[in-house]
Amino acid sequence: MTVAVLQFGGSNCDRDSVRALSHLGIDAERVWYENGLPENATGVLLPGGFSYGDYLRAGVMAARTPVIDAVCEAASEGIPVLGVCNGAQIGCEAGLTPGAFTVNRSARFQCERVHVRVETTESPWTRGYDEGDVLELPIAHGEGRFEADDDTHERLIEDDRILLRYCDAEGVVTDDANPNGSRDNVAGVVGEKRTTAVMMPHPERATLPDLGGTDGAVLLRGFGATSATV
Amino acid sequence: MTAYTATVTIRLKRGVLDPEAETTQQALERLGFELDDLRSTDRFEIDLDAENSEAARDRADEMAERLLANPTIHDYEVEVSGR
Numbered sequence: 001m002t003v004a005v006l007q008f009g010g011s012n013c014d015r016d017s018v019r020a021l022s023h024l025g026i027d028a029e030r031v032w033y034e035n036g037l038p039e040n041a042t043g044v045l046l047p048g049g050f051s052y053g054d055y056l057r058a059g060v061m062a063a064r065t066p067v068i069d070a071v072c073e074a075a076s077e078g079i080p081v082l083g084v085c086n087g088a089q090i091g092c093e094a095g096l097t098p099g100a101f102t103v104n105r106s107a108r109f110q111c112e113r114v115h116v117r118v119e120t121t122e123s124p125w126t127r128g129y130d131e132g133d134v135l136e137l138p139i140a141h142g143e144g145r146f147e148a149d150d151d152t153h154e155r156l157i158e159d160d161r162i163l164l165r166y167c168d169a170e171g172v173v174t175d176d177a178n179p180n181g182s183r184d185n186v187a188g189v190v191g192e193k194r195t196t197a198v199m200m201p202h203p204e205r206a207t208l209p210d211l212g213g214t215d216g217a218v219l220l221r222g223f224g225a226t227s228a229t230v
Numbered sequence: 231m232t233a234y235t236a237t238v239t240i241r242l243k244r245g246v247l248d249p250e251a252e253t254t255q256q257a258l259e260r261l262g263f264e265l266d267d268l269r270s271t272d273r274f275e276i277d278l279d280a281e282n283s284e285a286a287r288d289r290a291d292e293m294a295e296r297l298l299a300n301p302t303i304h305d306y307e308v309e310v311s312g313r
Contacts, residue, residue, distance in 0.1 A: 057300060064297060093300065100302040107249035147246060147303050181247060 001042035003028040003080075003223045006071070006087075008062045013048035013084065013204060020207035020216070021045070026223050033062070037070040043080040043223040044071050046087025048140070048202060058101065058143040059089030068094045075196045080124055080223055085141055088188070088198035097191045097198045098156065099148035101141075105181025109142035113213075114179050116164040116187045116201055117171050123194045124222035126163060134171040135164075135215040137201035139179060144200040146182035146189070156189060163188035163197050231279040233313040236290035240299045240306045241271040274298055283310045 003021055007014040007030050014030045021028035028045070031038060052061035062068065068090070075081040075096055083091030089101045104110055115136055118129040129135075148156065156162055164187040168177040178185045180200075188199030203216025242248050248270065255268040276293065280286035290308045299306040 056298070060297065060300070092302075098302075100300050102246075102303055103249050105247060105249055107253045145247070149302065152302070181249075 001027055002038065002040055003043035003045055004031040004038055004041040005029065005045045005047055006031055006033055006037075006067060007047070008033050008049070008051040008065070010051040010053055011047050011049035011086070013086075013202065017045050017047045017084070017204045020204035020220055021223060023208055024217060024221055024224065026220070028223075033065055033067045036067055037074060041074065041079065044074060044082070045223070046071070046081070046083040046090050047204075048085030048087060051086055051090065054143070057089075057093065059086055059091075060093045062086075062090045063093035072096060075191065075193055078193055078195050081191075081196045082125065082222065083198035084202055084204065085139075085144075085200055088200055089143060091191075091196075091198040096196050097189050098152045099146055099186075099189060101143055101200065102145050102147055103143050104141070104145050104179075109140075110144075110179055111138070111140040112179065113137070114139050114187075114201060115167050115169050115171070115177065117167040117173065119162045119165055120160045120190065122160060123163060123190050123197055125197050125219045126222075128218035128221060132171060134167060134169065135219075136169075136206070136213055137203060137216055138205045139201050141180070141200055144180040144182065146186040146200075148183055148186075153183060156186075161190040161194075162186055163190050164199055164201070231281065232283075233277070233279055234283060234286040234310050235313045236276045236278060236286050237309045237311070238274040238276065238290055238294050238298055238306055239271050239309075240273075240294070240304050241269060242303055243305050246303050272298075277313060283312075286310045
Protein backbone atom coordinates (compact mmCIF):
# COMPACT_ATOMS: atom_id res chain seq x y z
CA MET A 1 0.00 0.00 0.00
CA THR A 2 1.26 3.45 -0.88
CA VAL A 3 -0.14 6.86 -0.12
CA ALA A 4 0.39 9.17 -3.09
CA VAL A 5 1.49 12.64 -2.01
CA LEU A 6 0.70 14.70 -5.08
CA GLN A 7 3.28 17.29 -6.02
CA PHE A 8 2.34 20.28 -8.14
CA GLY A 9 4.56 23.14 -9.21
CA GLY A 10 4.72 25.21 -6.02
CA SER A 11 3.83 22.45 -3.55
CA ASN A 12 6.22 22.68 -0.62
CA CYS A 13 4.92 20.31 2.06
CA ASP A 14 5.20 17.16 -0.06
CA ARG A 15 8.55 16.04 1.39
CA ASP A 16 7.45 16.79 4.95
CA SER A 17 4.28 14.80 4.40
CA VAL A 18 6.13 11.75 3.08
CA ARG A 19 8.53 11.95 5.99
CA ALA A 20 5.75 12.25 8.57
CA LEU A 21 3.82 9.33 7.06
CA SER A 22 6.97 7.21 6.85
CA HIS A 23 7.64 7.98 10.51
CA LEU A 24 4.24 6.48 11.30
CA GLY A 25 5.08 3.37 9.30
CA ILE A 26 2.78 4.34 6.46
CA ASP A 27 4.29 3.82 3.02
CA ALA A 28 4.14 7.05 1.04
CA GLU A 29 5.71 8.52 -2.05
CA ARG A 30 5.73 11.81 -3.86
CA VAL A 31 3.96 11.73 -7.21
CA TRP A 32 4.44 14.46 -9.80
CA TYR A 33 0.96 15.48 -10.94
CA GLU A 34 1.72 14.95 -14.63
CA ASN A 35 2.48 11.28 -13.98
CA GLY A 36 -1.08 10.68 -12.85
CA LEU A 37 -2.39 8.80 -9.85
CA PRO A 38 -0.57 5.47 -9.40
CA GLU A 39 -2.88 2.47 -9.69
CA ASN A 40 -1.62 1.05 -6.43
CA ALA A 41 -2.38 4.23 -4.48
CA THR A 42 -4.22 3.34 -1.30
CA GLY A 43 -4.59 6.96 -0.27
CA VAL A 44 -4.02 10.47 -1.59
CA LEU A 45 -2.57 13.41 0.30
CA LEU A 46 -2.86 16.83 -1.31
CA PRO A 47 -0.02 18.70 0.41
CA GLY A 48 0.41 22.32 1.37
CA GLY A 49 2.28 24.94 -0.56
CA PHE A 50 1.51 27.53 -3.18
CA SER A 51 0.58 25.53 -6.24
CA TYR A 52 0.76 27.69 -9.35
CA GLY A 53 1.68 30.67 -7.20
CA ASP A 54 -1.92 30.90 -5.94
CA TYR A 55 -2.78 32.46 -9.32
CA LEU A 56 -6.46 33.35 -9.73
CA ARG A 57 -7.40 31.73 -6.38
CA ALA A 58 -5.38 29.50 -4.10
CA GLY A 59 -5.70 25.92 -5.29
CA VAL A 60 -7.89 26.47 -8.32
CA MET A 61 -5.24 25.81 -10.98
CA ALA A 62 -4.20 22.50 -9.42
CA ALA A 63 -7.88 21.63 -8.99
CA ARG A 64 -8.34 21.78 -12.78
CA THR A 65 -5.49 19.37 -13.62
CA PRO A 66 -6.37 15.90 -14.98
CA VAL A 67 -4.88 14.11 -11.98
CA ILE A 68 -7.57 15.67 -9.78
CA ASP A 69 -10.27 13.96 -11.86
CA ALA A 70 -8.58 10.68 -10.93
CA VAL A 71 -8.43 11.79 -7.29
CA CYS A 72 -12.17 12.60 -7.32
CA GLU A 73 -12.88 9.17 -8.77
CA ALA A 74 -10.68 7.49 -6.16
CA ALA A 75 -12.39 9.52 -3.43
CA SER A 76 -15.82 8.38 -4.64
CA GLU A 77 -14.62 4.79 -4.35
CA GLY A 78 -13.76 5.40 -0.72
CA ILE A 79 -9.98 5.68 -1.00
CA PRO A 80 -8.82 8.01 1.80
CA VAL A 81 -8.11 11.51 0.48
CA LEU A 82 -6.80 14.28 2.73
CA GLY A 83 -6.12 17.86 1.67
CA VAL A 84 -3.91 19.96 3.93
CA CYS A 85 -3.63 23.76 3.65
CA ASN A 86 -3.11 24.41 -0.06
CA GLY A 87 -4.34 20.85 -0.49
CA ALA A 88 -7.51 21.86 1.36
CA GLN A 89 -7.94 24.81 -0.98
CA ILE A 90 -7.45 22.44 -3.92
CA GLY A 91 -9.99 20.01 -2.43
CA CYS A 92 -12.68 22.67 -2.08
CA GLU A 93 -11.98 24.11 -5.53
CA ALA A 94 -12.23 20.60 -6.98
CA GLY A 95 -15.54 19.96 -5.24
CA LEU A 96 -14.13 17.13 -3.12
CA THR A 97 -15.46 19.03 -0.13
CA PRO A 98 -18.02 21.86 0.10
CA GLY A 99 -17.27 25.50 0.81
CA ALA A 100 -14.25 27.62 -0.01
CA PHE A 101 -11.12 28.87 1.70
CA THR A 102 -10.43 32.53 1.07
CA VAL A 103 -8.47 35.52 2.38
CA ASN A 104 -7.86 35.61 6.14
CA ARG A 105 -9.89 38.16 8.11
CA SER A 106 -6.57 39.87 8.92
CA ALA A 107 -5.67 40.07 5.20
CA ARG A 108 -2.28 38.72 6.29
CA PHE A 109 -0.36 35.49 6.03
CA GLN A 110 -0.46 33.84 9.45
CA CYS A 111 2.06 31.31 10.70
CA GLU A 112 1.36 30.22 14.26
CA ARG A 113 0.21 27.36 16.47
CA VAL A 114 -3.49 27.07 17.10
CA HIS A 115 -5.86 24.78 18.97
CA VAL A 116 -8.57 22.82 17.21
CA ARG A 117 -11.33 20.68 18.66
CA VAL A 118 -12.30 17.33 17.21
CA GLU A 119 -15.94 17.72 16.17
CA THR A 120 -16.63 14.26 14.79
CA THR A 121 -14.93 10.92 15.19
CA GLU A 122 -16.80 9.47 12.21
CA SER A 123 -13.83 9.69 9.84
CA PRO A 124 -10.60 7.75 9.46
CA TRP A 125 -8.78 10.96 10.37
CA THR A 126 -10.39 11.43 13.75
CA ARG A 127 -11.52 7.98 14.83
CA GLY A 128 -8.43 7.77 17.06
CA TYR A 129 -9.74 10.68 19.14
CA ASP A 130 -12.74 11.38 21.31
CA GLU A 131 -15.15 14.08 20.30
CA GLY A 132 -14.07 17.28 22.03
CA ASP A 133 -10.39 16.38 22.14
CA VAL A 134 -8.19 19.45 21.70
CA LEU A 135 -5.16 19.36 19.42
CA GLU A 136 -2.38 21.88 19.03
CA LEU A 137 -1.39 22.21 15.38
CA PRO A 138 0.50 24.72 13.26
CA ILE A 139 -1.20 26.84 10.63
CA ALA A 140 0.56 28.75 7.86
CA HIS A 141 -1.78 30.39 5.39
CA GLY A 142 -3.01 33.63 3.93
CA GLU A 143 -6.24 32.20 2.55
CA GLY A 144 -7.67 29.94 5.22
CA ARG A 145 -10.99 31.59 6.04
CA PHE A 146 -13.65 28.96 5.50
CA GLU A 147 -16.76 30.25 3.76
CA ALA A 148 -19.95 28.40 2.95
CA ASP A 149 -23.45 29.63 2.21
CA ASP A 150 -26.20 29.12 4.80
CA ASP A 151 -27.64 25.98 3.18
CA THR A 152 -24.23 24.34 2.82
CA HIS A 153 -23.28 25.22 6.35
CA GLU A 154 -26.52 23.81 7.78
CA ARG A 155 -26.09 20.65 5.77
CA LEU A 156 -22.53 20.23 7.08
CA ILE A 157 -23.80 20.48 10.65
CA GLU A 158 -26.78 18.15 10.05
CA ASP A 159 -24.55 15.55 8.41
CA ASP A 160 -21.91 15.82 11.15
CA ARG A 161 -19.30 16.79 8.55
CA ILE A 162 -17.43 19.49 10.45
CA LEU A 163 -14.16 17.78 11.29
CA LEU A 164 -12.30 20.40 13.35
CA ARG A 165 -13.09 23.80 14.83
CA TYR A 166 -10.63 26.42 16.06
CA CYS A 167 -10.86 26.71 19.82
CA ASP A 168 -8.89 27.90 22.83
CA ALA A 169 -6.57 25.64 24.84
CA GLU A 170 -9.52 24.45 26.93
CA GLY A 171 -11.54 23.48 23.89
CA VAL A 172 -13.95 26.43 23.98
CA VAL A 173 -14.86 27.68 20.51
CA THR A 174 -14.53 31.46 20.65
CA ASP A 175 -14.06 34.25 18.17
CA ASP A 176 -10.72 35.08 19.77
CA ALA A 177 -9.52 31.56 19.04
CA ASN A 178 -10.53 31.88 15.38
CA PRO A 179 -7.27 32.81 13.62
CA ASN A 180 -8.67 33.66 10.21
CA GLY A 181 -12.36 34.50 10.50
CA SER A 182 -13.59 31.12 9.33
CA ARG A 183 -17.35 30.70 9.44
CA ASP A 184 -18.34 28.99 12.68
CA ASN A 185 -14.59 28.49 13.44
CA VAL A 186 -14.43 25.67 10.89
CA ALA A 187 -10.86 24.42 10.39
CA GLY A 188 -11.66 21.25 8.47
CA VAL A 189 -14.59 19.47 6.86
CA VAL A 190 -15.48 16.01 5.60
CA GLY A 191 -16.56 15.32 2.01
CA GLU A 192 -19.52 13.35 0.67
CA LYS A 193 -17.53 10.27 1.53
CA ARG A 194 -16.35 10.38 5.10
CA THR A 195 -12.98 9.10 3.91
CA THR A 196 -12.40 12.47 2.20
CA ALA A 197 -11.47 15.50 4.27
CA VAL A 198 -9.67 18.83 4.09
CA MET A 199 -8.11 20.93 6.84
CA MET A 200 -6.07 24.12 7.03
CA PRO A 201 -3.82 23.12 9.97
CA HIS A 202 -0.74 21.02 9.20
CA PRO A 203 -0.74 17.58 10.87
CA GLU A 204 2.50 16.66 9.09
CA ARG A 205 4.25 19.50 10.94
CA ALA A 206 3.09 18.04 14.26
CA THR A 207 4.04 14.41 13.84
CA LEU A 208 7.81 14.11 14.28
CA PRO A 209 8.67 14.42 18.00
CA ASP A 210 11.58 16.78 17.32
CA LEU A 211 9.21 19.41 15.91
CA GLY A 212 7.73 20.22 19.28
CA GLY A 213 4.42 18.39 19.23
CA THR A 214 2.86 15.24 17.85
CA ASP A 215 -0.83 16.06 17.98
CA GLY A 216 -1.14 15.62 14.22
CA ALA A 217 0.05 12.02 14.15
CA VAL A 218 -3.34 10.45 14.85
CA LEU A 219 -4.91 12.44 12.01
CA LEU A 220 -2.36 11.10 9.54
CA ARG A 221 -2.84 7.57 10.84
CA GLY A 222 -6.17 7.72 9.04
CA PHE A 223 -4.15 6.59 6.03
CA GLY A 224 -3.21 3.44 7.94
CA ALA A 225 -6.71 2.07 7.35
CA THR A 226 -6.97 -1.23 9.24
CA SER A 227 -3.34 -1.28 10.33
CA ALA A 228 -2.53 -1.76 13.99
CA THR A 229 -1.24 1.80 14.21
CA VAL A 230 -4.75 3.27 14.17
CA MET B 231 -17.49 33.83 -37.28
CA THR B 232 -17.35 37.24 -35.65
CA ALA B 233 -14.72 38.65 -33.34
CA TYR B 234 -15.95 39.53 -29.87
CA THR B 235 -14.58 40.60 -26.54
CA ALA B 236 -16.34 39.02 -23.59
CA THR B 237 -15.80 40.91 -20.35
CA VAL B 238 -16.29 38.80 -17.24
CA THR B 239 -16.58 40.73 -13.98
CA ILE B 240 -16.31 38.73 -10.79
CA ARG B 241 -17.21 40.10 -7.38
CA LEU B 242 -17.63 38.66 -3.91
CA LYS B 243 -21.23 37.93 -3.00
CA ARG B 244 -22.86 40.50 -0.77
CA GLY B 245 -22.06 39.69 2.83
CA VAL B 246 -18.79 37.89 2.12
CA LEU B 247 -15.98 39.62 3.98
CA ASP B 248 -13.35 41.29 1.75
CA PRO B 249 -10.32 42.02 3.96
CA GLU B 250 -8.24 43.32 1.04
CA ALA B 251 -10.91 45.85 0.11
CA GLU B 252 -11.19 46.92 3.76
CA THR B 253 -7.44 47.42 3.93
CA THR B 254 -7.51 49.42 0.70
CA GLN B 255 -10.33 51.57 2.03
CA GLN B 256 -8.39 52.26 5.21
CA ALA B 257 -5.34 53.25 3.17
CA LEU B 258 -7.41 55.71 1.14
CA GLU B 259 -8.83 57.17 4.34
CA ARG B 260 -5.32 57.55 5.73
CA LEU B 261 -4.52 59.55 2.61
CA GLY B 262 -7.34 61.90 3.56
CA PHE B 263 -10.02 60.72 1.14
CA GLU B 264 -13.64 60.53 2.25
CA LEU B 265 -15.58 57.46 1.14
CA ASP B 266 -18.46 55.31 2.39
CA ASP B 267 -17.46 51.91 1.11
CA LEU B 268 -15.18 50.21 -1.38
CA ARG B 269 -15.57 46.96 -3.27
CA SER B 270 -12.98 45.32 -5.47
CA THR B 271 -13.71 43.13 -8.48
CA ASP B 272 -11.76 40.97 -10.87
CA ARG B 273 -12.29 41.69 -14.54
CA PHE B 274 -11.26 39.42 -17.40
CA GLU B 275 -11.37 40.60 -21.02
CA ILE B 276 -11.53 37.59 -23.29
CA ASP B 277 -11.07 37.92 -27.04
CA LEU B 278 -12.82 35.14 -28.93
CA ASP B 279 -14.48 34.32 -32.24
CA ALA B 280 -18.03 33.00 -32.25
CA GLU B 281 -21.05 32.49 -34.53
CA ASN B 282 -22.94 35.26 -32.76
CA SER B 283 -22.92 37.24 -29.55
CA GLU B 284 -25.11 34.67 -27.79
CA ALA B 285 -22.58 31.91 -28.51
CA ALA B 286 -19.77 34.17 -27.31
CA ARG B 287 -21.70 34.87 -24.11
CA ASP B 288 -22.40 31.17 -23.52
CA ARG B 289 -18.72 30.31 -23.84
CA ALA B 290 -17.66 33.09 -21.48
CA ASP B 291 -20.39 31.98 -19.05
CA GLU B 292 -18.95 28.49 -19.03
CA MET B 293 -15.43 29.86 -18.49
CA ALA B 294 -16.69 31.74 -15.45
CA GLU B 295 -18.57 28.71 -14.13
CA ARG B 296 -15.71 26.28 -14.55
CA LEU B 297 -12.69 28.37 -13.61
CA LEU B 298 -12.85 32.13 -13.28
CA ALA B 299 -15.43 32.34 -10.49
CA ASN B 300 -16.05 30.24 -7.41
CA PRO B 301 -19.84 30.01 -6.99
CA THR B 302 -19.46 29.58 -3.22
CA ILE B 303 -18.23 33.14 -2.77
CA HIS B 304 -18.62 34.91 -6.12
CA ASP B 305 -21.24 36.43 -8.36
CA TYR B 306 -20.26 37.26 -11.91
CA GLU B 307 -21.58 38.99 -14.98
CA VAL B 308 -20.65 38.74 -18.64
CA GLU B 309 -20.79 41.51 -21.23
CA VAL B 310 -20.11 40.88 -24.90
CA SER B 311 -19.11 43.46 -27.47
CA GLY B 312 -17.88 43.35 -31.06
CA ARG B 313 -14.18 43.67 -31.57
